[in-house]
Amino acid sequence: MFDYRSLNSRVGEQQFVIERQFNAPRTLMFQVFTQPEHLKRWWAPQPYTLAICTVDLRPGGIWHYCMREPLGQEHWGRSVYREIVPPEKLVYTTTFADQHANPVEGMPEHLTTLIFTEEAGRTRVTAHFQFPSAAALSVAIDIGILQGMTMSWNCLLEYVQELHKA
16 A cells, blocks of 8 residues: 555556545545535645636536636636545546636546545545547646646645644
8 A cells, every 4th residue: 555645646548547545534535526615725736726616516517617827817627527426436527618617629528537445544536537539648648637636636635634633
């Protein structure tokens, strides 16, 4: 078992997987991934902030968010929930969007499956990102998805540690 501070990632032809163990119960980790007040604290990689975040947590519901750069440029995202099994699993599609949650043409959409596994009071979060093609995964990697996810999950680790101390 790896240390909870390490982020483990594996890249395949059309997918990548990242996982990390957190010193927090599974129910809390599920909330941290599904409630706007939590997502605003960690989702955007530094120096971005999550300026806007709405979550309609139901199959077919939309998670719509805006990452804002320090100089004000905005990057919108949209996820559509497919499966929700609290506190075990989340499945949703994600793509870049506009401020009205319309997908941006030419940007790859991917399917995310999050699995929350409790292990002795800690939670292992495993995230599977599936792309429709190797070319779509390549575009995502080229625009920095792995670096952004690593930075965001580092923020998540700090945030969960902060919650644990409170």
